[in-house]
Amino acid sequence: MSKAYVAKRLAMLFMVVLGVLVITFVITRVIPARPELLWAGSHPTEEQIERARKELRLDEPIYVQLYYYLKDFFTGDWGVSWRTRQPVLQDIMESLPATLELVFAAFAIAVMVGIPLGVLAAVRYGRLADGVVRVFSVLGASAPVFWIALIAQLVFSSWLGVLPGAKRVDESVVIETGFREITGFMILDSILQLNAAVLLDALKHLVLPALVLSLYPLGLTARMTRALMIEALNEYHSISLQVWGLPRRLVVYKYALKNVIAPVIASLGLSFGYTIIGAFMVELVFVWPGIGLYAALALLSFDYPAVIGCVVVVALVYSLVNMVVDIVHASLDPRVKL
Amino acid sequence: MLEVRGLHVSYYTLGGVIRAVRGVSFRVSPGKGLCIVGESGSGKTTLGLAIAGALPPNARASRGSVRIDGANILELGPEDLERVRGSLVSMVFQDPAASFNPLFTIGQTLGDIARHKLGLAERSEAREAALAALRRVGMPDPERVLDAYPHELSGGMLQRVAIAAAILPRPKVLVADEPTTMLDVTLQYQILKLLNRLKETLGLALVFITHNLGIAAEVCEDILVLYAGHMVELGPTDKVLEEPLHPYTQALIECIPRIDRGPGRLKPIPGSMPDPRRLPGGCVFHPRCPHVMDICRERDPRPVALDKRVVSCLLYNGEKGGAR
Numbered sequence: 001m002s003k004a005y006v007a008k009r010l011a012m013l014f015m016v017v018l019g020v021l022v023i024t025f026v027i028t029r030v031i032p033a034r035p036e037l038l039w040a041g042s043h044p045t046e047e048q049i050e051r052a053r054k055e056l057r058l059d060e061p062i063y064v065q066l067y068y069y070l071k072d073f074f075t076g077d078w079g080v081s082w083r084t085r086q087p088v089l090q091d092i093m094e095s096l097p098a099t100l101e102l103v104f105a106a107f108a109i110a111v112m113v114g115i116p117l118g119v120l121a122a123v124r125y126g127r128l129a130d131g132v133v134r135v136f137s138v139l140g141a142s143a144p145v146f147w148i149a150l151i152a153q154l155v156f157s158s159w160l161g162v163l164p165g166a167k168r169v170d171e172s173v174v175i176e177t178g179f180r181e182i183t184g185f186m187i188l189d190s191i192l193q194l195n196a197a198v199l200l201d202a203l204k205h206l207v208l209p210a211l212v213l214s215l216y217p218l219g220l221t222a223r224m225t226r227a228l229m230i231e232a233l234n235e236y237h238s239i240s241l242q243v244w245g246l247p248r249r250l251v252v253y254k255y256a257l258k259n260v261i262a263p264v265i266a267s268l269g270l271s272f273g274y275t276i277i278g279a280f281m282v283e284l285v286f287v288w289p290g291i292g293l294y295a296a297l298a299l300l301s302f303d304y305p306a307v308i309g310c311v312v313v314v315a316l317v318y319s320l321v322n323m324v325v326d327i328v329h330a331s332l333d334p335r336v337k338l
Numbered sequence: 339m340l341e342v343r344g345l346h347v348s349y350y351t352l353g354g355v356i357r358a359v360r361g362v363s364f365r366v367s368p369g370k371g372l373c374i375v376g377e378s379g380s381g382k383t384t385l386g387l388a389i390a391g392a393l394p395p396n397a398r399a400s401r402g403s404v405r406i407d408g409a410n411i412l413e414l415g416p417e418d419l420e421r422v423r424g425s426l427v428s429m430v431f432q433d434p435a436a437s438f439n440p441l442f443t444i445g446q447t448l449g450d451i452a453r454h455k456l457g458l459a460e461r462s463e464a465r466e467a468a469l470a471a472l473r474r475v476g477m478p479d480p481e482r483v484l485d486a487y488p489h490e491l492s493g494g495m496l497q498r499v500a501i502a503a504a505i506l507p508r509p510k511v512l513v514a515d516e517p518t519t520m521l522d523v524t525l526q527y528q529i530l531k532l533l534n535r536l537k538e539t540l541g542l543a544l545v546f547i548t549h550n551l552g553i554a555a556e557v558c559e560d561i562l563v564l565y566a567g568h569m570v571e572l573g574p575t576d577k578v579l580e581e582p583l584h585p586y587t588q589a590l591i592e593c594i595p596r597i598d599r600g601p602g603r604l605k606p607i608p609g610s611m612p613d614p615r616r617l618p619g620g621c622v623f624h625p626r627c628p629h630v631m632d633i634c635r636e637r638d639p640r641p642v643a644l645d646k647r648v649v650s651c652l653l654y655n656g657e658k659g660g661a662r
């Protein structure tokens with residue numbers, strides 16, 4: 001990886017963040033809402049409202065507001081949430097790990113289940129297993145997340161009662177075992193503290209939302225893997241390796257599979273944005289204290305600084321994930337030089 | 339000893355059955371070469387794949403046999419085929435760049451072949467065998483080539499590596515399917531020389547596929563001319579080239595550019611190969627044949643032995659024998 005490449009990617013990252021900031025800032029300011037009413041507390045007087053407008057700089061022209069906002073933003077001051085009255089950056093740092101944990105779990109399921117399913121379908125091309133995988137992957141990729149989340153919650157939590165249907169963890173378990181947050185990632189923290197009770201409870205809470213969220217990337221992965229695998233097996237190199245005497249299973253599971261992994265990971269990187277949107281929905285249904293829930297509450301209360309912060313963080317995470325994806329791709333394919 | 343007898347191969351497609359090879363018979367002794375010549379679509383590759391035990395799943399060898407030292411390749415099950423491929427018979431293809439998985443080094447590919455075909459479990463042993471195969475094909479700097487990825491090597495080098503991969507498990511038969519078509523002329527000549535040398539030193543029975551009669555003489559003792567899957571003429575190279583019997587062979591030879599004939603004498607064959615799904619009745623070549631007779635539209639010619647060779651043409655069949 002060249003220095004020029006890293007510099008280019010960082011510059012691109014900066015441009016993305018700046019662009020997202022400006023666009024969301026302008027959008028939030030042109031919406032006809034009166035956030036100063038929220039800031040001024042209940043039953044405010046005219047005077048209090050006027051003071052609130054000043055404090056929030058709502059009396060200034062929009063470009064002046066933008067200037068101050070950008071200046072503060074890049075010095076680490078993302079403003080104070082009008083709803084929680086905490087620094088936005090702090091709010092986000094508290095809720096982001098929950099979302100990432102959910103999304104990573106969903107992607108792990110997508111990769112660990114989707115790739116084998118896709119390979120199975122390709123190897124059994126045109127047969128029953130192929131048909132089942134294809135139907136399943138189309139359903140998975142096209143089912144509305146919100147609806148699936150509600151159904152899953154209803155069936156597994158309310159009716160069957162086998163899995164918890166809300167929150168990340170049972171508070172009583174946390175208190176009883178003296179669990180502390182370190183990174184904010186529940187699974188990681190409980191492993192670091194060798195806290196089996198919390199780990200088990202957190203996993204139990206994670207299963208349902210993660211499964212629901214994984215359906216889209218899982219379907220996508222299975223379909224992509226299947227198509228790419230069929231293509232790779234029809235390539236001349238798969239044929240010549242077998243003609244030279246290599247066993248078919250080696251050609252499929254070692255050689256052709258490697259041709260599949262890199263583009264599948266690339267497509268997963270691109271689907272990351274869509275999955276984050278899915279995560280917002282899942283968080284709402286499962287009361288998952290992540291950034292999606294935070295953003296939804298912020299939107300409903302016209303909490304502009306929080307909204308902008310959430311949008312920027314999502315853009316940032318998306319860009320970083322795709323940077324990692326490009327690096328992984330390059331490490332798998334010797335023809336790609338970064 | 340490679341012995342093909344009465345071989346028929348068909349492809350089963352949604353558009354119908356394609357009879358790609360129809361009644362081909364020949365023998366190739368160790369250390370000798372047979373050249374298969376024919377236009378595009380005449381069934382050369384299909385024939386090669388059948389010999390290499392590597393027909394695609396939609397193909398079936400419906401009749402005949404392919405015997406290597408007595409064992410019929412066509413009767414083997416999938417597991418036995420896997421064992422036989424590479425060890426008994428191998429093949430190299432037209433496009434060397436497409437023959438290698440781009441994500442693996444040459445050393446990984448050759449190493450896996452050595453491991454699986456020669457049973458060399460030890461990493462260093464497998465590498466040594468790969469190096470030996472590269473040296474056998476005259477590869478300069480074999481150590482560097484082992485660590486290279488396919489895209490880092492030129493087409494000529496890759497074709498050498500492909501030949502090394504094919505001969506690494508020491509097969510008795512090597513099928514070379516137009517191995518020089520994608521290379522430039524000087525490289526073509528080197529590859530031909532290499533195949534000649536390997537054939538003699540390793541005692542390989544070489545099946546060399548080309549659509550260029552001109553290079554047939556360089557590597558092969560015998561020539562087999564295919565037309566729409568039919569064997570039209572089979573005989574010693576010099577005989578076939580100097581006194582072709584079949585009108586199709588004669589027409590093919592007219593197509594070879596030669597300095598001693600001067601300009602203006604190149605004659606392309608009129609018409610084109612028939613659709614393999616709708617072959618004409620009688621002799622398949624009759625629509626394009628300059629010597630066509632009434633009987634050619636009705637009767638399928640049988641191969642007859644004549645002047646040290648086999649020819650399938652009604653000009654030489656039965657009562658009309660020799661009347662030309």
Ligand SMILES: Nc1ncnc2c1ncn2[C@@H]1O[C@H](COP(=O)(O)OP(=O)(O)OP(=O)(O)O)[C@@H](O)[C@H]1O
Pocket residue numbers: 349350351356358376377378379380381382383384385394396549614
């Ligand atoms: N996998 C396949 N499925 C169906 N039909 C096929 C398949 N491969 C080849 N054929 C058909 O079989 C016939 C013979 O094809 P083949 O590739 O053996 O010809 P060829 O002599 O090698 O031609 P070329 O010089 O173009 O390589 C052609 O009509 C071709 O369309």
Ligand SMILES: [Mg+2]
Pocket residue numbers: 382383384515
């Ligand atoms: Mg061919």
